[in-house]
Amino acid sequence: MHESEHPAPARRRHWRLLRAAAVAAAAATIAGVGAYAAEWRPFGPARPAVHPDAVAQAEAFLADWAGGRAEGAGARTTSPDRAQTTLRNFTAGLDITAPSLTAGAASVAKDGTVIIAFSAQMPVTGLGTWSYDSQIPVRRQQDGAWKVAWDLSLVHPNLSSTEKFRLQRQSTEATPVTDRSGKPLSATAGPSLKPMLTQIAHRAGAGPRGAIERINRVSEEVTGVEARFGKEEGAAAGQSIRSTLDSTWQAAADQALAATAGGRDAALVALRIDNGEILAVANSPVAGFNRALSGTYAPGSTWKIVTTSALLLGGAVKPGDIVDCPKYLTVGKQFHNVETSEFPGATFTKNFTESCNTGFISLRDKIGDSELGDVAAKYFGIGQKWNVGLPTFDGSVPVPGGQTEKAASMIGQGRVLGNPLTMASVAATAASGSFHQPTITPDAQDKTTTTALPAKVVTQLRALMRVTVTDGTARGLADLPGNVGAKTGTAEVGESAPNNGWVVATRGNVAVAVVVEGGITGGSSAVPVVRHLLQAVPHDPS
Template sequence: MPETRHRTTSRRKPRKVIRSATAAAAALAVVAGGAYLAELGPFAAGSSAADPDPAAVAEARAFLADWAGGRMPSAARRTTHPDRAQDVLRSFTAGLDIAKPALTPAKATVTEDGTVSVPFTAKMPITDLGTWTYQSKLPLRKQQDGAWKVDWSLSLVHPKLSSTQKFRLQREDVERPKITDRGGVALSGGTHPFLVPVLNQLAGAAGAGPHGAIQRVDRATGEVSGTEAVFGKKPTGLTGKPIRTTLDSTWQAAAEKALASKAEGKNAALVALRIDDGQILAVGNAPAGFNRAVSGTYAPGSTWKIVTTSALLLKDAVKPGDIVDCPKYLTVGKQFHNVETSEHRNATFLQDFTESCNTAFIGLRDKVGDRELGNVAGTYFGIGQEWHIGIPSFDGSVPTPRDQTEKAASMIGQGRVLANPLLMASVTATAVSGTFHQPTITHGNEDTTATTALPQNVVTRLREMMRATVTEGTAKVLADLPGDVGAKTGTAEVTEEDPNNGWIVAHRGNIAIACVVEKGRTGGASAGPIVRSLLAAVPTDPS
């Protein structure tokens, strides 16, 4: 989603013109900033005449979305017993240290008494331990006023939760070995609080650190009646040898200071790594808890246009000087638009990139095949391959679009395209160097990736376009920094109700950085100041 600026015009030589179709009519749902599509969200499913009442299914999905998003009062109001539901949902997630649930519904059915049943899979991340996965189902009943409500019971939260049985999280910590940065400086949660999730994962990988279990206990006696899930490895033969990481304590401290001072209390995450070898210098998660910087799953928004631009440049489908119109609206099943319905008539592709024009990029979707964006992401950027960085990581997902609406969304980093700061920092490093290096946070990791180098002419154009984004585009927040800084901003819509996530990726010298701010609205305004603060605090690259 573009953070628009007024464009200055100058005399140019004649250029090839690539026109994108403008919207013929407004669609029912407006898609902003690369845009969340209701049908493409995490609770999407098809429907037919034989399906249960769509209103019941929609209410079930809304309940799951509210629960997953931590909106307990809203989720509770969708049930037949709001007060009780709100108390249970809050105590369940808080009491078991569940960070950010992922709740995915399956096909709904209708029972003989008219109840609509919606099965779902719950993936519950237990802070610092792992993910508890189980299946349950939602019963929905039609009320006298005709509205559908979730028929509240304890068992819908978990099939074994009841008036006699509850759950308890049992933790057990083992003394962890010393963890150091690349130069031997000790790293701890006391000095680097936003690094705590990473430190826990590093210790866990060594067989130390936290492990535990979800136990089922009798409400009356407190006796354990069963174990639902076990997390972590029992320590065996720890040597006490320090764990040496690739992190740099100076960069880590600067990253944490930038997050603390510029994130304005919002959830945010950042990764900085070396371009020439992929070694990670800093990882920040504010607040500490879930390692969203490395394991998070976000729509990358317009930062993804680096990959889209690579796909277009690789086949010479467009050049930076070509005219690619940037209209206010473009309808591809749904209506897409630019921030504040801005437009740039007769814009060049370079200006579309620097101003992050959604409609221009979507208008070029026929220039790439349906599978091509995913193929380019995997072949040149290593996305979707299995990375071994030294701790668990999410390595990206670029599914083949199911229709033209989803393809339009994927062109601008929405739909089902998923990434995180680790992945986007790596994308930036690959784009400006031409070569993918598997990111690492420890030494001696296995590398099973296989990629192809980007042609030099593509790298040159990407660097020029990212530099122009700083000097005259949406990343001007970095313009006063010394050095040849290049960047790309992004704004990604999450739901129609929640504020957008703000993104920025940047490079300087041998460093690539990516930062996301949840509910940050725009990348330039929210993530930009964080990266600027970091780069200003550490003016030189580590050796």
């Protein structure tokens, strides 16, 4: 396999540093790599720079908190014992599992305190996700080290010495959810269904109801409501809720992950190409975070479908053009291919089918700095707000902060983020030429605005994805019937962590995307999952 080995941001944690007025976006480095940036005013002296050690400490604090390591998170603060106790009580008392905490912009206060904003997605068991924003103050200590300045308000802006939170549940009778044909769905058909069925019912107002209340610590009097879950009036008693899921595809998707993912964390989405209806969503493990729909991953070389679209749309390259693929290419840092492979005198088609990073990066000057994100949004709907019917992360393609970051973006690294949902949609759009917002409930409204890809570009993308199967990195799918097309990907998640393996594939009217965390390469880890799935379900859904 010959996919990316360029470092990518840590999952579910990315952040941007913005400059004021007319100054361009400052460079940002994601999770675990430290960041160093400054904010400027349009007039007057520059503000102090954001120290990278302060940002790193804040990110590590968020990582420990999200990972359930309260002791580790507390040790990064100025009050370890209090912080540890509060964080544990907060998540346990509110029945929060697998928080997702994403660092945002950083700034420097007048006293030198570094302020890092963050967004919190707090899944409350059986009810839904509580979302809010807060910020972390980090101060330099006398010994020169940076520590989180502990305060209750950093956990939540309204948590204080006088007020705390309480979870109130109101149980309701479960409402059945059916698949696209009206067949009742249950976790016996696919383990991944269990949390999703609750969420679908909840979105329809038929699931459990509850609230997170703010109360006075002394009197226990309710002083406000932070979040409500469920609707006062939902589906009528005994009335079922129809989804777009297909029982056969869902069962096969769960079985494919169980049989071929090797026990690693993994996720899969399958959807219809012609209308975006989701046929299956599978996660391993099943409990906790829905990485298939809400994960934030670097998509690696599967993103080259979008990069290729941008190049073809602008006439920057043709499939038969010679694009040299050397072992190494330096753009601020050294980029290379998996196993340092090289293809001297290769065509662009060869670069695509063998997923040559250096060849793609060499074409970076042929597209504008914002062009990749513009194409992703205009033609693929990436970064627009999707209304799927369940909570989702709909992709992000920030304007690169410099040439090194632009080079990384060309191969689906840097700050480009997606998940199996967004990448299955990318594959579907490439196959059909038109973006169809993915949906899991038939009544989900599409408020996106996109443009169809030119027919010539669609023809070229289909051909490139087909050759990737017959003579490229996805050749593990070559003997399957049905004119399968695909693009593999390998995305690094850090200097010491093993790569994530990716693949997107199309067959008939179905598009599939799979990510296997720590899977090393897409061809070795993700392709077998798709192969198992397509063999198990040889026909398109009706």
